[in-house]
Amino acid sequence: MTPMKSISPVLKKYTPPALAIALFLMAWSFGAKQIETSLGQVPGPAMVLDQARILWQEHVAERQKAREFYERQKDRRAAMLEVNPSATVAAVSYTGKPTYVDQILTSLKTVFMGFVIASLVALPIGIICGLSKTVMRALNPLIQVFKPVSPLAWLPIVTMVVSAVYVTNSAWLPKSFLISAITVSLCSLWATLINTAMGVASVNPDYINVARVLQLSPLKKTFKVLLPATLPLIFTGLRISLGVGWMVLIASEMLAQNPGLGKFIWDEFQNGSSQSLAKIMVAVFTIGLIGFVLDRIMVELQKRVSFERVHA
Template identity: 55%
Template sequence: MATQPSVPAEPAAAAPSAAPEPIAAQPGKVQAFLAKNTKVILAPVIGILAFLGLWAALAPMVDTSLGALPGPLEVAEQGAALYGEWQASNEAAAEFYAAQDARIAAGTQAMAFDYAGPPTFLDQVVTSLETVALGFILATVVAVPIGLAAGLSPIFNAAINPLIQIMKPVSPLAWLPIVTMVVSATVTSADPMLAKSFVISAVVVTLCSLWPTLINTAVGTASIDKDLLNVGRVLKLGTFQKLTKLVLPSSLPYIFTGMRLSLGVGWMVLIAAEMLAQNPGLGKFVWDEFQNGSSQSLARIMFAVIVIGLIGFLLDRLMMTLQNLVSRNHAV
């Protein structure tokens, strides 16, 4: 029986590519998007706007010796005025140096002098940041080794624990006169590399901010898994290798938590020390404006307070970012 030739089947038509589903047809994704942005962006914005609204509404009701409490607009205007003063100071300094260079080139002036204009608000901000940076670095250099030793040696920890508990609550206002006398007696040069006022403020920051780093480092070191240390003994690791390969990576979260706390404490301590000792910086700016007593002084003080808070927040975010970066690269 003859078989009929099979007819080849036609290829099936390719299914049309599915069009992307509109966002409106994805209620789950829309809700997740709104929930995420409400928590991260919308809620903080609403909170800030509500605070500014209450501030603007209640400020005129508060009378002070310098007039009504300034509202957000008045404070912002003084912030812009402070920035304008900084620009004018830079222009005056540039003109001074240009004229000085011309006199030196003409032979009417033998040597160059530095511009002696008063520091502006931004100059004070930079001075405070430099001071807290030096004090924080000194505190970290002192606190981390002592904390490591205290965490590894129960005897050493028992020996220094009473001293830590006594020194930790001491106010910066108590440290300031002692540090001032010691630094004044130590730095006797007529032209020191660092100004005495700068060194005094940095040392006060160091003495008041090293304790959170020291305590957290000791706690982190003492909580290392004993099996991990036993592995180091089996491998016959030296002291340096034990610290760098086992102890430090395991203690990093505690150390950075202490450093974040120390930096926050140092920033608060610095403002108080600058106000009391009249050392250059944001604290001195606030005190000078308070003593000035002009109609703009209160708005300038409030602007400085906002800047101090913002800088403290940014310093904390910086330390958090550094902690995440270092912890990611040094996981045990």
């Protein structure tokens, strides 16, 4: 019953990662000092942390400016309406440059859109592939060939096709956003498709026998037996898809100039200031952390739908 005994499991759990992180930071700051680039010295942890703070302050300042802009507009409008009550005053939206937080949100929106498109395509096709060996055999070569293609190869094609087909300048669905989202879905849909197909094809034959004995209609069999039974595997697929999508997103945003994290990195690289490398490193950590959070969310969802676990 000594206090050491109660502490030791916690220590055992947290000491190794804490040590590893400390070692990594030390190696990083030591290594960074050794390399001089055309943009100055490679930034160490302290510089990166500094830039993260600056990016956040810029965001706060920009928000403040926007708020002031809208307040001024409101005041001006009230003044105008006082003079002439029938006057129509056009509302002008604030056009400041997107802050780092805005860029993160754009990236999240893009990956979400791509993920939704991918799921909408992959789930039905996956189910059909799982139900019919013939369809599976027919589509398998196409799936195997397209699966390993890099987003960088898809992007020019998607860009040309979207530019040809999608001719609007709508503000809420810009072309660059759509191009990035479609590229993301083209790369990420395969995991969901394959997992769904495998899952449906390998449903426990006992469950199928139950459906047969109850004489369920094909539709009922699919929705009451096959899909619930496949749900854990489908979620594994969705989890992989989201991970792939997030990874692919940065590359496609860079090239499609979608105003997200990818474009942020590209712009900083082109900008070439002495802070650029530090800012890019902030982006690297942001991407990693968000990817980690997205994965945890999917794991939680996956746990919800897995039925083998006992809910004690």
